[in-house]
Amino acid sequence: xxxxxxxxxxxxxxxxxxxxxxxxxxxxxxxxxxxxxxxxxxxxxxxxxxxxxxxxxxxxxxxxxxxxxxxxxxxxxxxxxxxxxxxxxxxxxxxxxxxxxxxxxxxxx
Amino acid sequence: xxxxxxxxxxxxxxxxxxxxxxxxxxxxxxxxxxxxxxxxxxxxxxxxxxxxxxxxxxxxxxxxxxxxxxxxxxxxxxxxxxxxxxxxxxxxxxxxxxxxxxxxxxxxx
Amino acid sequence: xxxxxxxxxxxxxxxxxxxxxxxxxxxxxxxxxxxxxxxxxxxxxxxxxxxxxxxxxxxxxxxxxxxxxxxxxxxxxxxxxxxxxxxxxxxxxxxxxxxxxxxxxxxxx
Amino acid sequence: xxxxxxxxxxxxxxxxxxxxxxxxxxxxxxxxxxxxxxxxxxxxxxxxxxxxxxxxxxxxxxxxxxxxxxxxxxxxxxxxxxxxxxxxxxxxxxxxxxxxxxxxxxxxx
Numbered sequence: 273x274x275x276x277x278x279x280x281x282x283x284x285x286x287x288x289x290x291x292x293x294x295x296x297x298x299x300x301x302x303x304x305x306x307x308x309x310x311x312x313x314x315x316x317x318x319x320x321x322x323x324x325x326x327x328x329x330x331x332x333x334x335x336x337x338x339x340x341x342x343x344x345x346x347x348x349x350x351x352x353x354x355x356x357x358x359x360x361x362x363x364x365x366x367x368x369x370x371x372x373x374x375x376x377x378x379x380x381x
Numbered sequence: 382x383x384x385x386x387x388x389x390x391x392x393x394x395x396x397x398x399x400x401x402x403x404x405x406x407x408x409x410x411x412x413x414x415x416x417x418x419x420x421x422x423x424x425x426x427x428x429x430x431x432x433x434x435x436x437x438x439x440x441x442x443x444x445x446x447x448x449x450x451x452x453x454x455x456x457x458x459x460x461x462x463x464x465x466x467x468x469x470x471x472x473x474x475x476x477x478x479x480x481x482x483x484x485x486x487x488x489x490x
Numbered sequence: 491x492x493x494x495x496x497x498x499x500x501x502x503x504x505x506x507x508x509x510x511x512x513x514x515x516x517x518x519x520x521x522x523x524x525x526x527x528x529x530x531x532x533x534x535x536x537x538x539x540x541x542x543x544x545x546x547x548x549x550x551x552x553x554x555x556x557x558x559x560x561x562x563x564x565x566x567x568x569x570x571x572x573x574x575x576x577x578x579x580x581x582x583x584x585x586x587x588x589x590x591x592x593x594x595x596x597x598x599x
Numbered sequence: 600x601x602x603x604x605x606x607x608x609x610x611x612x613x614x615x616x617x618x619x620x621x622x623x624x625x626x627x628x629x630x631x632x633x634x635x636x637x638x639x640x641x642x643x644x645x646x647x648x649x650x651x652x653x654x655x656x657x658x659x660x661x662x663x664x665x666x667x668x669x670x671x672x673x674x675x676x677x678x679x680x681x682x683x684x685x686x687x688x689x690x691x692x693x694x695x696x697x698x699x700x701x702x703x704x705x706x707x708x
Contacts, residue, residue, distance in 0.1 A: 298428065305425045312418045315451070319410050325459040326475075329482040332452045336445060340489065340596055342424070343441045348589050350434040351569070356581070363574070366435075371566050373438040378558055378595045380449065380707035449705055457698050460678070465690070472683070480675050486705045487667055489598035516646065523643045530639055533669070534632045537625065543677040544693075547700040550670045554663060558707065560642070561659045568652040584653075591656040598667065 301345055308338040343377055410454055417447040452486055519563055526556040561595055628672055635665040670704055 312335055318328045347370065355366045421444055427437045456479065464475045530553055536546045565588065573584045639662055645655045674697065682693045 301428050302425060305421060305428065309418060309421045309425065312414060312421055312448075316411060316414045316418065319407065319414065325455045325463060326478045326482055329452055329455055329459075330485070332448055332455070333482075333485045336448055336486075336489070337597075339421075339441055339445055339448075343438055344589065344593050344596065346434045346438055346441070347592060348585075350438075351573075351585050351589065352582075354434060355569075356585075367566075367569050367574075369435045371562065371569065373435055373442075374565060374592055374595075375562050376439070376442045377445075377592075378562065378707060379555075380445070380705060446706075453698065453702050453705065456701060457694075460682075460694050460698065464678075465694075476675075476678050476683075480671065480678065483674060483701055483704075484671050486701075487598060487671065488664075489596060519646050520643060523639060523646065527636060527639045527643065530632060530636045530666075534629060534636065537628050537632065543673045543681060544696045544700055547670055547673055547677075548703070550666055550673070551700075551703045554666055554704075554707070557639075557659055557663055557666075561656055564652045564656055564659070568656075572652060587653045591653055591660075594657070594660045595663075598663070 297345065297349070301342055304338055304342050304345075308335055308342070311335045311338060340377075347373065347377075406454065406458070410451055413447055413451050413454075417444055417451070420444045420447060449486075456482065456486075515563065515567070519560055522556055522560050522563075526553055526560070529553045529556060558595070565591065565595075624672065624676070628669055631665055631669050631672075635662055635669070638662045638665060667704075674700065674704075 311331065315328060315331050315335065318331060350366070350370055350373075355363060355370060358366050420440065424437060424440050424444065427440060459475070459479050459482075464472060464479060467475050529549065533546060533549050533553065536549060568584070568588050568591075573581055573588060576584050638658065642655060642658050642662065645658060677693070677697050677700075682690060682697060685693050
């Protein structure tokens with residue numbers, strides 16, 4: 273049985289037919305997240321070593337940019353798979369959820 | 382010798398006399414960063430487990446909020462210690478750096 | 491002839507049948523924009539009168555919040571009408587445009 | 600009598616001696632604000648004319664960018680004049696206000 277609720281389950285089903293590039297996209301998200309995690313550890317080390325705050329802030333800006341990319345990648349998947357793959361009431365609900373998530377991202381949440 | 386360039390070196394010197402709460406502030410930053418790192422790992426796990434993208438996005442918003450708090454804490458230190466503790470040309474330079482860092486944070490950098 | 495490309499044209503067609511609340515939404519956007527314009531004029535006046543910069547900044551934050559609401563309202567319309575109302579290649583294109591717009595908003599554009 | 604509380608009052612006093620470029624900076628802020636106001640009117644017209652939502656969003660992003668520039672300019676003035684020009688308790692208060700304003704800007708306020 274294929275779970276078509278999660279974008280990846282849905283995408284895996286599609287993989288065989290229409291969107292072979294999607295699986296890589298999940299790997300790409302994981303690669304970006306691994307890098308973001310390493311960057312956060314780097315920030316921790318900088319604070320521990322009493323590094324100049326402006327340099328630490330530059331590094332934090334880099335983590336935020338990395339996370340924003342991950343977030344936009346997830347939103348894109350959601351729009352293309354979860355919303356488009358649904359019908360009627362469910363599609364409306366998923367669009368609501370998408371817009372609420374966009375609102376949180378735009379308003380710095 | 383006390384390095385008064387980094388806010389923590391500077392603060393440690395102050396600790397004995399005027400700002401006993403500051404040391405805790407460094408610990409506080411490290412606690413927040415440890416939590417942010419754990420949250421990023423949580424996001425990674427959610428992506429690996431094909432969790433619903435909206436739930437992953439909510440978690441990413443939480444990491445961003447945590448990092449923003451760390452960034453604002455560092456800016457605050459910079460304003461109070463690095464900028465105020467400097468004189469003349471150096472103070473101007475550190476104010477320039479502070480404003481550039483604020484710009485990167487405001488413009489989503 | 492009804493132009494179904496613009497969300498409002500499309501929505502007006504729908505108004506008679508399914509989404510009677512939409513027309514009001516356009517009015518709502520215009521009301522918010524009128525308020526935002528008045529707020530920008532208020533900021534101008536404050537700068538002219540040499541008001542305390544922090545008070546001016548508070549007012550600018552209010553304008554940004556108002557504009558973000560308008561932007562989120564437009565994105566919502568786009569998702570529900572322009573994207574959903576399209577098929578195939580056109581739907582993909584409009585989703586691309588939507589994600590690019592979200593990216594600009596999230597990254598402070 | 601010179602009001603040294605507002606950055607412009609303060610700056611005007613300085614103008615004769617150290618910062619001749621400052622007066623232009625107030626004009627610059629007003630020029631940017633006039634442009635932002637015109638841009639908001641442009642957005643209103645686009646909504647009235649049922650223009651494609653993505654084009655309206657692009658225009659809104661331009662207004663936000665313009666307002667962010669004004670906000671960063673005001674913060675810069677505040678840091679250099681209101682904070683630096685104050686002493687003791689008052690300087691601490693103005694730094695608090697500055698950091699609160701930065702927080703509102705960073706968190707999308």
